[in-house]
Amino acid sequence: MARFKFIGILKDRASILKATLTINRRVSSVHLAVLRATTHDPSRPPSETRIASVLALGLSSRLTACACIDALMDRLHVTRSAFVALKCLLTIQNIISKGSFILKDQLAYYPCFGGYNFLNLSMFCDNSDFCMLEYSSWVRWYAGVVEQNLMVSRAIGYYLSSSKNEGNKRDKEEKALALLDSDLAMEIEVLVEFVVRICDAPDSLELQKNNLVYEVVRATGEDYRSVQHEIVVRVKEVGDRIDSVEGLRSAELTRLIDSFERLEGCKGKLMLLFVNRKRNDGLWDLVKETKARLVEMKEQREERLVVFPGTNELAESTQCWNPFLEPGQLLLLPSGGGWLGFGPTPIAV
Numbered sequence: 257m258a259r260f261k262f263i264g265i266l267k268d269r270a271s272i273l274k275a276t277l278t279i280n281r282r283v284s285s286v287h288l289a290v291l292r293a294t295t296h297d298p299s300r301p302p303s304e305t306r307i308a309s310v311l312a313l314g315l316s317s318r319l320t321a322c323a324c325i326d327a328l329m330d331r332l333h334v335t336r337s338a339f340v341a342l343k344c345l346l347t348i349q350n351i352i353s354k355g356s357f358i359l360k361d362q363l364a365y366y367p368c369f370g371g372y373n374f375l376n377l378s379m380f381c382d383n384s385d386f387c388m389l390e391y392s393s394w395v396r397w398y399a400g401v402v403e404q405n406l407m408v409s410r411a412i413g414y415y416l417s418s419s420k421n422e423g424n425k426r427d428k429e430e431k432a433l434a435l436l437d438s439d440l441a442m443e444i445e446v447l448v449e450f451v452v453r454i455c456d457a458p459d460s461l462e463l464q465k466n467n468l469v470y471e472v473v474r475a476t477g478e479d480y481r482s483v484q485h486e487i488v489v490r491v492k493e494v495g496d497r498i499d500s501v502e503g504l505r506s507a508e509l510t511r512l513i514d515s516f517e518r519l520e521g522c523k524g525k526l527m528l529l530f531v532n533r534k535r536n537d538g539l540w541d542l543v544k545e546t547k548a549r550l551v552e553m554k555e556q557r558e559e560r561l562v563v564f565p566g567t568n569e570l571a572e573s574t575q576c577w578n579p580f581l582e583p584g585q586l587l588l589l590p591s592g593g594g595w596l597g598f599g600p601t602p603i604a605v
Contacts, residue, residue: 263459264296264337283323286313290327292333294343300429301471302343307350314351314359321358332375338382338391342468345375349475352405360415362407391469393458398472404453406583407478408486410445428486432493437504440490440497446486448515454480455525477540479529484539486517495546498553509554516547 268291275287293306313324332344351359377399382388409415413431432440454476463469494512497504504512523540 264298268297272481279432284374285306286320287327289313289345290324290331293347294328294331294340296337296340298339299467301346301468307347307354309446311355311359313352314356317397318358318362321356321362324359325362332377336382336384338380338388338395339468341377341380341382342391342398343396345395345402346468346472346475348402349405349479352402352409352415353475353478362582365411375403377413379540390458390460390463393460393465394463394472395459396470398476399448400453400456401476401479408446408483410449412443412486416479416486425489428489429493432489434604435493437497437508438494441508441515444487444490444494444512444515447490448482448519450483451480451487451522451526452518454529455522456530457525461528473529478602480526484508488539488542491516491542491546491597495542495549498546498549502552504553507553509557513547513550513554519543520547 266287271291272288275291278284278287279437288373289306289309289312293302295302310324310328314321328344328347331431332341332348334343335341338430353361356361380392380395381400382392396593405416464473494504520540521541572579
């Protein structure tokens with residue numbers, strides 16, 4: 257490890273010297289800020305000062321912000337060092353949570369309207385030694401978390417970092433109230449997918465002893481806290497719609513039940529990863545209760561379904577009461593010389 261650290265120091269100095277000698281001073285300052293925040297040093301994450309220097313690039317022109325994102329992405333995609341890659345991703349996460357609108361805008365549209373796996377690190381591998389292979393798995397995982405963070409922001413219409421502002425709580429409740437059932441189910445699916453992605457964390461949790469990995473997990477925990485708040489708002493809205501006259505459509509019932517089951521399946525891994533720091537028993541109790549009500553509603557609807565003879569089609573039964581029939585018998589209604597409809601149609605009683 258000492259040999260790799262020494263080689264990393266030499267690489268950092270060479271890169272900084274090259275950036276310093278660049279004739280274009282604006283480009284030089286951008287590259288220096290990015291390089292100093294993403295060194296090869298394995299012992300610690302980028303300092304607040306280094307992160308602040310990168311974030312400050314978003315306070316000037318859009319051209320400078322664009323150059324910053326380009327330099328950061330180039331650094332991320334060119335490096336073969338797991339430590340440099342983790343620092344690049346940590347810097348990107350800070351841009352998402354604390355950066356200016358211009359920086360976030362440039363990041364969201366990189367390279368072309370973003371997209372799944374736009375960071376392109378699913379095959380990242382630092383094979384310099386066995387230990388670095390373990391750190392590489394953390395790079396791949398963290399890249400997926402950052403990607404999912406941006407996908408959640410696109411789906412719900414704002415960045416997760418705004419969830420930390422309690423003043424927006426009422427606005428978010430009103431937004432959830434205005435959603436169609438299908439949109440509400442979709443947003444819950446995307447939020448749950450973020451939690452599932454977090455739970456794909458490598459099994460080598462002991463590597464959290466490394467300060468850089470520890471900071472990565474801590475930053476992910478902050479995003480998870482924001483996701484918890486977003487999920488609670490939407491699960492409460494689902495509960496209110498269960499009590500409404502119309503209720504929820506069968507398609508949305510199935511989607512929501514599946515999402516809640518996936519979410520409950522993450523509970524154990526989340527407690528291991530965050531060591532109960534983000535436990536939030538209220539969320540799990542709310543999800544469990546709401547899922548039970550959804551399952552009950554679905555079962556009640558299925559009990560009212562009947563099969564038309566000669567077809568495989570299901571339809572909700574008509575509730576006809578006849579005192580001369582035993583419970584469970586079928587009543588056939590004639591119409592003129594034939595039967596009502598296109599053929600003998602059983603109606604459950």
